[in-house]
Amino acid sequence: MFVAAAIPKILDPPAFAHMIYNYRLVPGGLINALALVMPWIELFAGLALVLGVWKRAAALVAGALLLVFLVAIGWNLARGHAIDCGCFDVRSAGKSREEQLADMRWVLLRDVGLLILTAQVLAATSPRVGSSSRLSRG
Amino acid sequence: MVRASNVGRVLALLVLAAAGAAISNLAATTQRKLPWVGNYPQALKFEPAAALPSSPPTRIEKKEAPAEIAQSPPSTAAPAAKSAVTSPATGAGDLVRSFPPHPDKPALEIAPADVQRLYEGKALFLDARRSSVYAEGHIAGARSFPVWESDIDQRVKGLYEEGLDQRAPVVVYCSGGACEDSHMLAEKLYMVGFDNVLIYKDGFPDWQKRALPTSKGANP
Secondary structure, three states: OHHHHHHHHHHOHHHHHHHHHHHOOOOHHHHHHHHHHHHHHHHHHHHHHHHOOOHHHHHHHHHHHHHHHHHHHHHHHHOOOOOOOOOOOOOOOOOOHHHHHHHHHHHHHHHHHHHHHHHHHHHHOOOOOHHHOOHHHO | OOOHHHHHHHHHHHHHHHHHHHHHHHHOOHHHOOOOOOOOOOOOOOOOHHHOOOOOOEEEOOOOOOEEEEEOOOOOHHHHHHHHOOOOOOOHHHHHHHOOOOOOOOEEEEOHHHHHHHHHOOOEEEEOOOHHHHHHOEEOOOEEOOOOOOOHHHHHHHHHHOOOOOOOOEEEEOOOOOOOHHHHHHHHHHHOOOOOEEEEOOHHHHHHHOOOOEEOOOOO
C-alpha cells in the first residue's frame, strides 16, 4: 500500500504539495520539501517491508508516517475541515464537503488498521521475543 | 526497544528518501518540479466552514502592508452585474471605469455576470489551475498561469515585462468551490504591481455550466 500510495505523489510533487497545503497544518516554507521527500520515505519503507529487509526499521518509519497521517486527518475531521486526503490520488476528486468528510472517516479507520499491522511487525521483530531472534536480524 | 542498528537503518531510509527526492526533482519537467522552499503565506490559515458566508472575503498578507481580497463593492461592480447580460462588448476604457483599480487590495471577487461582461470587453483572463488541467479545457482566450508549477514566478515576471496597463482588469480563475489557486495567483500579480485583479470565484465549472466559450489544449 505504501508503494502504491507513493507512486502518484512522486510523479507529481506539485499536486501533492497542493494536497498538503489543503490540510492547513504545515508551515508554508516546509510544504514543498515535505511533498518532495515524504513519498520517497513511503516508497522505501514500503519496499523494505515487501522485500523483508530492515523490517523493524521500515515498520518504525511506516508507523511514524501513519501516526502523522492519523493526526492530520483526525485534526481536520475534528475541526470540520473537509479535504481530499491525497493518499492514493493527488488530483482533486471534486467531491462534496459531506463526501469528503465521510471519506476522511474511512481513511482514519484504514490508517488505524494499518497501524495495528505495523505494530504486529514491530512485535514480531522485537529483540525481546526469544523465538524471533532470526526475524530481529531483518 | 529501538536498538542503535535500527536507528541507523531508519536514518539510512530517510537519507535514501531525501536523495531520491533530490534526484527526481532535478530530473522533473517544469510542470512537475518544485522549489524546495515554498512560499504560501496562507498555509496555516483556517476558518471553520460553518462560520463563513457563501463567498467570504479572504485576507491576504502582503509584505509591505496588510491587504485583503474583498468582494466587489456594490458601487462599482454590482450595477455592472445587473446590466451585464444585456450590455454589448465594451472597450478597455469602459472596463476600467466599470471596474476601477483597487491598489489597496490584491483582488476583488466578482459575480459571474461581471465575468461575462469583462470577457466581452476583452479583459485579460488567467487560468491558475495546473497546466494539464488547463489543457483539458479552459476559458477560450485565457492564458495558463499554473500557480503550483515551478515556473509561475517567471510567468508572472514575463507578464509584467509585457508592459500591459496594470490598472486594466485582469480576471483570474481556478476550479471554483474551495479552490484558492486564483487567490494565490492574485497575490503574485499584486506583488508585481497589478492593481486590478478580479477573481472569478465560481471558476471554470461555472463557466462550463453557463455554456460559455471554451478551448482545449496548451494554447489560449
